[in-house]
Amino acid sequence: MSTFATNTTAVPALSNLFTPVFSAIEAAVQYRAYRKTVSELNNLSSKELDDLGLNRSAIKSVAMEAVYGA
Numbered sequence: 001m002s003t004f005a006t007n008t009t010a011v012p013a014l015s016n017l018f019t020p021v022f023s024a025i026e027a028a029v030q031y032r033a034y035r036k037t038v039s040e041l042n043n044l045s046s047k048e049l050d051d052l053g054l055n056r057s058a059i060k061s062v063a064m065e066a067v068y069g070a
Helices: 010-043 046-051 056-068
Strands: none
Touching (some): 010 056
């Protein structure tokens, strides 16, 4: 009868290795969502922004809150 041993310490080591990569990808995805939100809000007319209760000077802060949270 043979036994099979596994090395369970390799999985956390690999996980720690890729954490910065996943963090960078997540940051890039969030930044892209931020830029898209800013672009979409900038494409609205002043009347449409007023209907939403926004003015042009608040677009970046609203987009930042929408993507990254409070």
